[in-house]
Every structure is written in C-alpha cells, then in structure tokens.
Amino acid sequence: MAAPNLSSSLSLSLSNPKLFSSSSFSTFKPSTISHPTFFHHKTLSFSTLKTNHKTLSSCNNNNNNNTFPFTNTTSDQNDDDEKPREECGVVGIYGDPEASRLCYLALHALQHRGQEGAGIVTVNNNNVLQTVTGVGLVSEVFNDTKLRQLPGTLSIGHVRYSTAGQSMLKNVQPFVAGYRFGSVGVAHNGNFVNYRKLRTELEEKGSIFNTTSDTEVLLHLIATSKHRPFILRIVDACEKVQGAYSIVFVTEDKLVAVRDPFGFRPLVMGRRSNGAIVFASETCALDLIEAKYEREVFPGEVIVVDKNGVQSLCLMSHPQPKQCIFEHIYFSLPNSVVFGKSVYESRRLFGEILATESPVDCDVVIAVPDSGVVAALGYAAKAGVPFQQGLIRSHYVGRTFIEPSQKIRDFGVKLKLSPVRAVLEGKRVVVVDDSIVRGTTSSKIVRLIKEAGAKEVHMRIACPPIIGSCYYGVDTPSSEELISNRMSVDEIKEFIGCDSLAFLPIDKLKNLLGDDSPNFCYACFSGVYPVEPTELKAKKVGVELLEDGINGLVQGKPNEKEVKIGGI
Ligand SMILES: O=P(O)(O)OC[C@H]1O[C@H](OP(=O)(O)OP(=O)(O)O)[C@H](O)[C@@H]1O
Ligand SMILES: NC(=O)CC[C@H](N)C(=O)O
Structure with missing residues (x-):
C-alpha cells in the first residue's frame, strides 16, 4: 500500500452529507495551525451511501462562529490507583513500509499516557489484520521478532491505562474483530459513559463479549449496524456511544480517525515526507517519527485515509467543544501541542x-x-x-x-x-x-x-x-x-x-x-458534566473496591451524591 496520493482535486458540492469544509472554528487559533493545511478531500460517492444519516446532514458547529483552520476547502489545495491515571495513547499510520516500527516508536513517545499494556495491529500484504498485544510497557511487549511479525504499510497502535474493564491481557488494545464484510481493528482513548447500558442491550440481542472493556461495544455496534458502507457503520456506532473518544480504526484498506463531538481527548494528524499519514494522541509522537504536524482531528470529525486520499466528514454537530483541561495540567508531555496550544x-x-x-x-x-x-x-x-x-x-x-x-x-x-x-x-x-x-x-x-x-x-x-x-x-x-x-x-x-x-x-x-x-x-473542578455520566464511578470502601457499570462488577450502591449533573 503506497502513501496516499493526495494530488487529486477536491470536489465538494455536498449539501448532505457535508464534509468538514469551511465551517469555522475560530477558537482554534494555535500558531501551529495558523497556516491552513489543505487536504485533497476525495468526495465519497454519497449517492451510493444511505445519505439520510442524520449525523452527516449537519456539519457546521451550531451556535458558534468557530472557524476551521481550512480557509477554503473548496479549493483544490488542499486498577485502583489513587491518582489520576494517565489515559490511553493511540497512533495510526497509513502508507509507510515501516508502519509497525513507526507505530512502535510512536507508542514509546506516548508511553506516559498508559503503561498497563500495549499493542499494534498491522494489515499484511494479504490484507489480513495481524496483532501483537501484551501487558506492560512498550519495550516489554515488543522486540524485533514481534515487530517482524507485523509487516505492512497500515498500522494502528495503543498504550493502555484502563478506565473501564480490568487491567489484563484480554483488555489490551487494539481489538480486532471480524464481521460479515471484513475485519476491523480499533484503538480508543477515552471512556463511554453509557457503556453498561449499550452492552446490556447488545447482550440481550445475542452479542458475546470477549473483554470487559467499554471499547468493545463499538465493534459490536459496527458489526450490527445496518448502514453501508463501512464508514457509515462507524458513524452510526459513534452516534450511539456517549462520552469521550479519540479513536483510530483500521480495516483491510483504510485508516479511520474519529474524535467525539466534544473533543474531550486530543488527536492530531501529521504527514511524513514520503506522504504517509499519521494520527496520534499527541504531537510528541509525530515529532519522534518525523511526521509533520498538520492539524487536529476536529471534534466530531471522521477522517478516512485510503488509496483515494484523505477524506474528512462530520460525525455530528455539537454546541461547543469541551476539551480536557487536564491534558494541559498533567497528562500530556510538555513538548506536545495539545488542542492547538503548547503544553x-x-x-x-x-x-x-x-x-x-x-x-x-x-x-x-x-x-x-x-x-x-x-x-x-x-x-x-x-x-x-x-x-x-x-x-x-x-x-x-x-x-x-x-x-x-x-x-x-x-x-x-x-x-x-x-x-x-x-x-x-x-x-x-x-x-x-x-x-x-x-x-x-x-x-x-x-x-x-x-x-x-x-x-x-x-x-x-x-x-x-x-x-x-x-x-x-x-x-x-x-x-x-x-x-x-x-x-x-x-x-x-x-x-x-x-x-x-x-x-x-x-x-x-x-x-x-x-x-x-x-x-x-x-468538570473535575466544578462537578458540572458536559455529558451526563449515567454510570457512576468505582470507589473504594475500606479495602473493598466497589465497581460500577463503567468498571464492571457492582458490589455496592454508588453514592448518588457523587455526581452533580449540570449544563454544558
Ligand atoms: O494527591 P495525589 O493522589 O498523591 O496525586 C497527585 C500527584 O500524582 C501525580 O504525580 P505522578 O506520580 O503521576 O507523577 P508525574 O508527576 O511524574 O506524572 C501528580 O503530579 C501529583 O504529584
Ligand atoms: N484511558 C483510556 O483512554 C482507556 C480506554 C478504554 N476506556 C479502556 O479502558 O481501555
């Protein structure tokens, strides 16, 4: 798989669904993206899509005058630790012959975001998704032999710190699943607040879960979606989950990056000099593998990278981004640019x-x-x-x-x-x-x-x-x-x-x-939550860990006073 040729011209005459185009995000004013980056978006052949999908019908952010860094996309240019744990880190690479090794290096750069487990999925030359995952640090999970098992030009990777589901091998991402039209791998940073409910619904319909991670519901939602093509299945699934997600998906021939409508967690896009496209949680990972930072994946955006190039479309509209301030306070590395600002x-x-x-x-x-x-x-x-x-x-x-x-x-x-x-x-x-x-x-x-x-x-x-x-x-x-x-x-x-x-x-x-x-x-300073956390958090009572729907087993009643639900 070669690096995407992005030289084809853009044709964006879409009213429905809309690609991310000239909607404005004036709030994104980072110096790093002050020079607009233009992509050659290949229009999806939407006449073949079930275009009534509501998420694809309204792309502009409601109620704000935010400006996307694109000035004109119609142009031809284009376990029970006591601290805040780190979050997960994700990476995705399309079109580089050393994809898995670059993924491995990028995961090293993101190691501060999760130390429980690490994994890489690569699409090999026979279009088979091959996985290596393990418990522990990136350096403990991978060695040369393991990386040799992952030839290919398209990879995704993950470093985990659990928010839902125990810290154990079966919950280490990326997850890969086969469904009736092919295979899909997923790496997720974030947390679904309605995971338990979705899981129960899916189980009632016959789904059998392999893990106790919230992330797995996405795979079931994709597999059971009635939408076509694959990208609309992703959008359909993302519409059903609530909460935080910066995700990279891989299929036999595509890399897809998605950020939730509130943009809670970061996700950036870069490009290597050979044209390979890279997505990563933080820019420090781009820097390490010499990928030039181009821009953020915007809240609510879905970016598809395949042989046709880079296509950007909107997941759903939302009133206002709600990016995690704690990324700047604690999580991200100081050499990263997060949400367009230097940490x-x-x-x-x-x-x-x-x-x-x-x-x-x-x-x-x-x-x-x-x-x-x-x-x-x-x-x-x-x-x-x-x-x-x-x-x-x-x-x-x-x-x-x-x-x-x-x-x-x-x-x-x-x-x-x-x-x-x-x-x-x-x-x-x-x-x-x-x-x-x-x-x-x-x-x-x-x-x-x-x-x-x-x-x-x-x-x-x-x-x-x-x-x-x-x-x-x-x-x-x-x-x-x-x-x-x-x-x-x-x-x-x-x-x-x-x-x-x-x-x-x-x-x-x-x-x-x-x-x-x-x-x-x-929310961590005010107790006012932009997305209602319907499933309460685990807490310790004495030596006993009470887990809630987010984390698994419920052995006691959560303290209802814990959560103050507020407006956005
Ligand atoms: O009040 P506490 O419950 O003790 O938690 C707060 C401490 O935890 C974090 O440090 P961490 O050990 O993660 O180290 P870091 O600064 O190297 O990230 C943070 O920087 C504080 O020092
Ligand atoms: N820290 C995260 O982003 C965790 C991702 C996912 N919720 C998990 O528990 O594996």
Missing part, C-alpha cells in the same frame, strides 16, 4: 499566575518532578527566585505507581522522589506540583522536605482544586476520595503539613484561556 507554555503560565496570585517570601523554588517542573520554572521566573532541583526523581519508578495498599504506596513516594539536602537545608522552599488528587504525594513530600532541613515549605498547585471525578477517560478516584472534595484549602494545608498552600484560581485559568475558555471541560 509547556500553558504550564509555564500556570506557574506565573501562581507566583502573582499567591506570592510568599522564599529562598528557592523546587518542582515535584516530572509534571510540576514547567510550572515551577514559571513560578521561579515570575517571583525572581532561583529554581533548583530539590527533589530527584528515580527514572526507574513509573509515572504513577499502582500499589494495592496505602502502606506500600507511602514507600512509593519515597522510592520515586529523593530530597536534596544541599538545596533544602535551612531554606524557605516553594514546592510546585501540578495537582493534588488524594493528597498522598503532597503530604509525603512535605515530610521529606522538612526532614531534609527545610525551614518552611509552601505548596503551590498549578491547577484548581479537583472536586469531581472524571468520566471522560481520566481514571481519577471517585469524588469522595478526592481530598479537595472533603476538605477546605486550610484543612488540606493542615493535613499535608505545609506552611502555606495555594491552588491556581479557576477564574485566572479561564482568563488565561481567553476566548478559548468555553471550549474546555472543567
């Missing part, structure tokens, strides 16, 4: 705001590595205080450690972070971290720093207090386990034992985002 720049500014809003006399600013580093640099620069490395992070301990008991978790922080006495002794120290979830890390850190001789410890947190659990792909604990949901800032200060504590004020965060502010989801 590094966001974090540096969060730090600057903290320095302005919550100044304190101090001798040194230190970070809780890794995700607190850039905000600490911003704080130090603004405050005019030296930044130093007061905590050394072990490179051999994962980003989050998944320890079943609190006792062992306490060691976890010590194992991961070691204080530097030379930096801390006798000093008034500002410690910048990106977030406080349960407060475990902060309380341990304050103790470590004080034990190393610090005179004062002032915690500055580069996000607002987290009071709501996430239902859109971040596996935060249930709301009742979130310290900011149970305690005031003063109480948290007492609990973690620091001399002062301040969070990034939400209004300042929104001010910083400016016109783009309404396009973000703040």
Whole structure:
C-alpha cells in the first residue's frame, strides 16, 4: 500500500452529507495551525451511501462562529490507583513500509499516557489484520521478532491505562474483530459513559463479549449496524456511544480517525515526507517519527485515509467543544501541542499566575518532578527566585505507581522522589506540583522536605482544586476520595503539613484561556458534566473496591451524591 496520493482535486458540492469544509472554528487559533493545511478531500460517492444519516446532514458547529483552520476547502489545495491515571495513547499510520516500527516508536513517545499494556495491529500484504498485544510497557511487549511479525504499510497502535474493564491481557488494545464484510481493528482513548447500558442491550440481542472493556461495544455496534458502507457503520456506532473518544480504526484498506463531538481527548494528524499519514494522541509522537504536524482531528470529525486520499466528514454537530483541561495540567508531555496550544507554555503560565496570585517570601523554588517542573520554572521566573532541583526523581519508578495498599504506596513516594539536602537545608522552599488528587504525594513530600532541613515549605498547585471525578477517560478516584472534595484549602494545608498552600484560581485559568475558555471541560473542578455520566464511578470502601457499570462488577450502591449533573 503506497502513501496516499493526495494530488487529486477536491470536489465538494455536498449539501448532505457535508464534509468538514469551511465551517469555522475560530477558537482554534494555535500558531501551529495558523497556516491552513489543505487536504485533497476525495468526495465519497454519497449517492451510493444511505445519505439520510442524520449525523452527516449537519456539519457546521451550531451556535458558534468557530472557524476551521481550512480557509477554503473548496479549493483544490488542499486498577485502583489513587491518582489520576494517565489515559490511553493511540497512533495510526497509513502508507509507510515501516508502519509497525513507526507505530512502535510512536507508542514509546506516548508511553506516559498508559503503561498497563500495549499493542499494534498491522494489515499484511494479504490484507489480513495481524496483532501483537501484551501487558506492560512498550519495550516489554515488543522486540524485533514481534515487530517482524507485523509487516505492512497500515498500522494502528495503543498504550493502555484502563478506565473501564480490568487491567489484563484480554483488555489490551487494539481489538480486532471480524464481521460479515471484513475485519476491523480499533484503538480508543477515552471512556463511554453509557457503556453498561449499550452492552446490556447488545447482550440481550445475542452479542458475546470477549473483554470487559467499554471499547468493545463499538465493534459490536459496527458489526450490527445496518448502514453501508463501512464508514457509515462507524458513524452510526459513534452516534450511539456517549462520552469521550479519540479513536483510530483500521480495516483491510483504510485508516479511520474519529474524535467525539466534544473533543474531550486530543488527536492530531501529521504527514511524513514520503506522504504517509499519521494520527496520534499527541504531537510528541509525530515529532519522534518525523511526521509533520498538520492539524487536529476536529471534534466530531471522521477522517478516512485510503488509496483515494484523505477524506474528512462530520460525525455530528455539537454546541461547543469541551476539551480536557487536564491534558494541559498533567497528562500530556510538555513538548506536545495539545488542542492547538503548547503544553509547556500553558504550564509555564500556570506557574506565573501562581507566583502573582499567591506570592510568599522564599529562598528557592523546587518542582515535584516530572509534571510540576514547567510550572515551577514559571513560578521561579515570575517571583525572581532561583529554581533548583530539590527533589530527584528515580527514572526507574513509573509515572504513577499502582500499589494495592496505602502502606506500600507511602514507600512509593519515597522510592520515586529523593530530597536534596544541599538545596533544602535551612531554606524557605516553594514546592510546585501540578495537582493534588488524594493528597498522598503532597503530604509525603512535605515530610521529606522538612526532614531534609527545610525551614518552611509552601505548596503551590498549578491547577484548581479537583472536586469531581472524571468520566471522560481520566481514571481519577471517585469524588469522595478526592481530598479537595472533603476538605477546605486550610484543612488540606493542615493535613499535608505545609506552611502555606495555594491552588491556581479557576477564574485566572479561564482568563488565561481567553476566548478559548468555553471550549474546555472543567468538570473535575466544578462537578458540572458536559455529558451526563449515567454510570457512576468505582470507589473504594475500606479495602473493598466497589465497581460500577463503567468498571464492571457492582458490589455496592454508588453514592448518588457523587455526581452533580449540570449544563454544558
Ligand atoms: O494527591 P495525589 O493522589 O498523591 O496525586 C497527585 C500527584 O500524582 C501525580 O504525580 P505522578 O506520580 O503521576 O507523577 P508525574 O508527576 O511524574 O506524572 C501528580 O503530579 C501529583 O504529584
Ligand atoms: N484511558 C483510556 O483512554 C482507556 C480506554 C478504554 N476506556 C479502556 O479502558 O481501555
């Protein structure tokens, strides 16, 4: 399969369905996509499609004047961890003879988004979808022998951190399924909030599930869809699921990328110099495999890549994007551009705001590595205080450690972070971290720093207090386990034992985002959910883990108070 030839001219005279064309997304104003990228969209032969599909009949975003980076597409140009877990990372590559190896490298770049399992599916020369999946890190799952088993030019890959379904091999993606018209593979970042209901309905109709992952419902919905051709089956399935999804699909001859109408999770598109098209959760993956960033997959967009080129069509209309602000706060790597903004720049500014809003006399600013580093640099620069490395992070301990008991978790922080006495002794120290979830890390850190001789410890947190659990792909604990949901800032200060504590004020965060502010989801700070989480989150009671419909077994009643449903 060769790289797609995108030189054919665009013909877009569609009124129904519409391709993503000149609808405007003025809120997307990233410098990186300020020079519009033009694709040669090959028009789907819609006369052969069942075009009454409502999702394809209204493409423009309602109620906003957003402008797509295209200025004119009618042109011929074209388990029970206590922290917020990372999310999954996805990658898709079309038209490169080294597709699986590039996928493997891209998954390395996305490893911070999931460490439970990794997998790649590649279409071989006989049009067969071949899979390698395994539990653990990318480097543990793949080796040269495994990659040799994946020849072909079309691949998708996934790194997993579970939000629904246990952490076990059978739930490691990509999933591949055969249905009566062929095979399809899927890699999903996000979480379906109506998974349990859909699964029950499908099971009642006879579906047999292989996994306990929410993602599998999509395959059943595709297989049972009455729509033709395949792309409309995908659209049909996506219409039925609710919640967050940035997905790549592979068939014998197509790569398809889809982002949910709210655009909760990121998904970007790039191109290698040989013309190969690449989709990835973050731009850091594009950079690693030398794919040039072209643009985001837009909320509600479906992009199909096949021998005819790149086609873009709209999944469904929606009032306003609701991109996850936590990608900028914690999840994404600082070298990525997410939702059109540099993550590094966001974090540096969060730090600057903290320095302005919550100044304190101090001798040194230190970070809780890794995700607190850039905000600490911003704080130090603004405050005019030296930044130093007061905590050394072990490179051999994962980003989050998944320890079943609190006792062992306490060691976890010590194992991961070691204080530097030379930096801390006798000093008034500002410690910048990106977030406080349960407060475990902060309380341990304050103790470590004080034990190393610090005179004062002032915690500055580069996000607002987290009071709501996430239902859109971040596996935060249930709301009742979130310290900011149970305690005031003063109480948290007492609990973690620091001399002062301040969070990034939400209004300042929104001010910083400016016109783009309404396009973000703040449910974790407000408890107001853009998409109703009908199935409540797992929570721990004593040593028992109660799981809900999202995560599987229900052994107890979820606390109804946990979820405040609000408007968008
Ligand atoms: O309040 P808690 O429940 O302890 O959780 C918050 C901590 O967890 C995250 O760190 P993580 O261990 O994921 O490391 P990272 O900064 O390297 O991503 C985050 O950066 C905080 O330090
Ligand atoms: N973190 C994610 O995006 C998880 C994807 C999917 N819900 C799973 O649990 O496998």
